[in-house]
Amino acid sequence: MLVATLSDREWWPVPNRNPLTRKLWNFLPLSEPDRTALESLASKEECFASHVDIVAEGSVPRSVFVLLEGMAIRYRNLSDGTRQVITFLIPGDVCDLHVFLLKTMDHSIGTLTPVRIAPVSRDGMMDLFTCHPRVSAALWWSSLQEEAMLRERIVALGRRDARGRIAYLLCELFWRHRAVGLTKGRSFSLPLTQTELGDALGLSAVHVNRILQDFRKHGLIVMERRKLELVSLPGLQKIADFNETYLHFGGAPKELTDYFERLESNR
Amino acid sequence: MLVATLSDREWWPVPNRNPLTRKLWNFLPLSEPDRTALESLASKEECFASHVDIVAEGSVPRSVFVLLEGMAIRYRNLSDGTRQVITFLIPGDVCDLHVFLLKTMDHSIGTLTPVRIAPVSRDGMMDLFTCHPRVSAALWWSSLQEEAMLRERIVALGRRDARGRIAYLLCELFWRHRAVGLTKGRSFSLPLTQTELGDALGLSAVHVNRILQDFRKHGLIVMERRKLELVSLPGLQKIADFNETYLHFGGAPKELTDYFERLESNR
């Protein structure tokens, strides 16, 4: 079934300019004005070097931003010197949609590679919410997806063994990259060290290493030069007891698309 | 410092009728009309027995609801027969604020005790969002808090040992109960079995048992008849490396309260 999905239906012909547009399209098709509005958010750009904090724990939340290129993490440092990676951020991810409601950040956001982001002003955001209901629905969907990913991580950490955790994470990252058009066949760029994987999964780097070796030996994956190929996605998904439902790529419920169509024909 | 907080400042004199009002008040004081509007949501009520599903994984999301009384969990069943408890729901918790954007539930919600909920119609929700900006801000805050709790659980599962995890969970539950006025001194009602604690923390019931015994032996907690007393909150917080910042009980940022005051004086 999965293999069929991958080969049968080629990806929608959405231009690749903006990964956020690409991602939201998975949920809801956007009109031309919607798309223009969304993409004009990314008019300004900022760059960060590799392994640098974009947002620091304890700081006052800054503006919303969209990750355009590169990879980043949300993480927490613990008092014993270890750290926990909470989330991986990939292109198209929106950070902290409504974070102006909070006084301080309870975690940091740091880069893993050089990163390009588009800061979004609060006014820009407000405009989107008031004038572009499809876009705002899609943005809320995206934040629900993020929350679902947090829940899934909890399940992985609580109930899966080391092999299951690693397999799960590789699958999730694959599907997410695919959703923004950043996969080529079964491969995508994954610039993570084994330590970083371990920090995300509650495993030691040594153990991550051994299990990745095992996956390679069994022909499940190929990793070279920061590229990952999932030779057998079904195999990995089986190891992880992975079910991509939680990513909610199935599109918007009919109710909602109907609603928007009525809304738009009434204009 | 913590002890001081607990003893110095007695809790706001908010009537206890509705735990949701109580909780939101921690973030933002509400006007009388705001409060009335919020509490009129709970006009209808539904009851559920103990150990019953309110919402099942795979089902179509039903309406939003507020938990009024009792305790429930979000959880996932895995294919190997185990389950992971993702979140504990206590009175005042709002379920699935914007879940109408999704096609299917990716987890279940089940009761741990008999439970009373107030289903909220979508119109009721919409009314709140359009006519009561303070309430909607507070509801969004509450959903941010939930997300922060998910992140904290990830940190606990990824980086804390069994003692740390259990201590962390007890502290979190204490603070949350306190925020809705359901603590008495250092005690609150906690109708959880050790198996349920284990399912939330990725530990076996046996091990949970041994650690709870250890906590009791060291005079950190007293548990009897489903009541938990945190004899030494500081002690537990130290074991867990717990910092309640992530619960964001500090109130709304000044920017926001200013904004609302301007808004309201302009009327």
Place this chain on the structure above:
DNA sequence: CGGGAGGTTGAGCATGTTCAAAGGATGTGG
């Protein structure tokens, strides 16, 4: 080339699991 970060290896060890059985508590029906 040389330095440094990341990857690989082995061996001993620790934390927490599993399994099985027994001891309370609670609640229900006779």
Place this chain on the structure above:
DNA sequence: CCACATCCTTTGAACATGCTCAACCTCCCG
């Protein structure tokens, strides 16, 4: 009001998964 069933807690002992530590290797990149 007792007897019984059930669920929860407690205990012990063997076991397993994954950690730590320390050393070595390899590939980049300057």
